[in-house]
Amino acid sequence: MGNTKLIVTPAPHIRSGDSTPAIMRDVVIALLPAAISAVYFFGAQAAVSMVCSVAGAVGAEYIFEKIAKKPVTIGDWSAAVTGLLIAMVLPPHVPVWIPVIAGFFAIGVVKLLFGGLGHNVFNPALAGRAFAIAAWPALTTSGYLWPASAEGAIWAVRGFDAMSTATPLTLWKMGEIGGASMSKFYQSLFVGNVAGSLGETSALALLIGAVYLLCRGRISLRIPLSYILTVAVITGLYGQDPLFHVLSGGLILGAFFMATDYVTSPMNPKGQIIFGIGCGILTALIRMFGGYPEGVCYSILLMNAAVPLIDRLTRPKRFGEVTSRA
Amino acid sequence: MPKGSFRGGVHPPENKERTATLRTVVARRPSQVAIALHQGSNCPLTPTVAKGDYVRMGQKVADTDEKWGVPAHSPVSGKVVSIGLVRTASGVEDQAIFIEPDGEDALDESCVPVDNVFSRSPEEIIRIIRDAGIVGMGGAEFPTHIKLSLPPGANVDTLLLNGAECEPCLTADHRLMVERPRDIIRGAQIMMRAIGVSRTLIGIEDNKPDAIRAMGDAASSAAGVEVVAVKTRYPQGSEKHLIKSVLGREVPPGGLPFTVGVVVSNVGTCAAVSNRFDRGLPLIERIVTVTGSAVAKPANLVAKIGTSASDLIEECGGFVGQPGKIVFGGPMMGMAVSSVDVPIGKGTSGILVMSREESEDLKEMPCIKCGQCVDACPMRLEPVFLHQWSNAGLWDEAEAYHAMDCIECGVCTYVCPSRRNLVQAIKRAKFEISARRRAAKERGSK
Incomplete structure (x- = not known):
């Protein structure tokens, strides 16, 4: 026994068993229902788009890390999550090279140039989308498609066929639809049988994934709920139909899957609520008073920049600081 | 927040079932003990014996004039074979007195019980506790006489006994509470006298119902002593968190428990106090849980201070396969030792023998700010x-x-x-x- 070789490391000597790749894998699993619904509504091209953006993102990580002679980190699944999300926030009708380039930009510039996993200021997927839209502005007017199964009659829009590339939010922005109650649209919006970015249309599919993330303890409701409620309250106060605004556009995808990105959101509960409310205010303002029909992407990116400040202002009260003798 | 708990913390797999129901067993007499001269409080001790001396069990072998230091006693009778270096749990080499037992366990004449305890002054009680070498046995080895010597003006109303034992794998305090509840309460009563309070609360995690029952039964006949079940949640046994759970009070930053009117003591320390006053014995032995997946027959051993880890592991049937780490204490805060020859100290509540697979060092990955x-x-x-x-x-x-x-x-x-x-x-x-x-x-x- 005397010369047994022992390992010496600092405490603790047990770990929870959780890991970063496991977290990222859970996000991929949570995105699967939305990915499946994208293929269901928009056809095989949706699958092609998703494969291309994942390839662009993972490829960029591999290539740049090889060039920099750094350990290749594609095994942590985080580039795959970014890639999948990029296809989901892009319009369905895009040439295949756009998701590839957007994925490449998101990882190569937004993530790796800032120092890699954990060091990026902005959500790479949203920055990738912003880049694609800025580079090819035509995407926003020609990229959207209504699913073949969508019923034009429900939307009762003048010349619905001519409007074939307008999303519900665009129709609303153009004044084609609107008012305080838009309940006849709820069902199509909830199921996802409308025009929109690839993975954002089906609230149902996204919520299934969100419930999975909540059950696995990967996200809390603080950011998504404060975000969505803020949009509902502000649009409601301005005489809009709040539920239409919650179900339309990228709000649910953004609130549950983008704004909750650990790296680019605040760390403390109070900060997370402030962040969610900030995203909500910006989204509502852009939708109602801005030039674009939708503002989820830019809202989250703007709030990303405020995260270090929010973290600094919402530091927790340490043990014993608030109460003393009861 | 429910009463009996605090914000934060975790609940790791308890892994206490290996030893939770095993009665304590008195460990075999070691072939040698090593009494470290550098104990928890960081005051080096000076030997009061020399190489070649014959010492009796319970005899003082080292002491210091430093206020924070407490003496060390020989846990056996026998011969001082050398005074030299020993590898300690913290990894450094330190001076120690090596004693070879003669197998007689002849008791020193200084080891006599204290009569009329409750007519003695607090100062006298505290001095007896100090002279018995008693320190916090929960792990930190904080000198008990310092804890009990409250600064003037301190307004303390409660003695809080720490029976949480929140570290996974360890069952030393658990078995002590089940097997010797009366000793613990007797020690608490002596401490109550020393600090002048009339209330003792005993915080025990609710994963130890038998300990809660045994302590409750023993407490029912003691005035002002009460058991409080607290949630099983690590680090419930941190004194600040136990105070929060049991009394709802938060020790302010930089403060000590007495600033919120509490003195906290581990249940093992109370039993050590009772050992001194009722049986005359200074702190020379303690319960050590020897456990882990790489030890053959886990056990709760009553071991002499200064016994080497290898002696105790051998008594438990030796290793199963190749051991990876040997940890003194629990898996959350314990120290991995570099040699099987490291002797146990007054705060060593467990020896955890981990397998190679369990000891594998995990690679650090980038922080994703998950919070x-x-x-x-x-x-x-x-x-x-x-x-x-x-x-x-x-x-x-x-x-x-x-x-x-x-x-x-x-x-x-x-x-x-x-x-x-x-x-x-x-x-x-x-x-x-x-x-x-x-x-x-x-x-x-x-």
């Missing part, structure tokens, strides 16, 4: 930032982010999905900040 460490920190600190400041050598920032409040419970490292060594970085920051404070003080006094 799990912030959610889990029972001191409500932000380990993620403290780790950043520490690694960058930004000690001012680390201090501003309250590094000194860290209780080193290890919860942050435990939960981190990127397997980052958070608590280790914070300990480093605490060390640097303390060193700088000391240096500033010295400059100021010149």
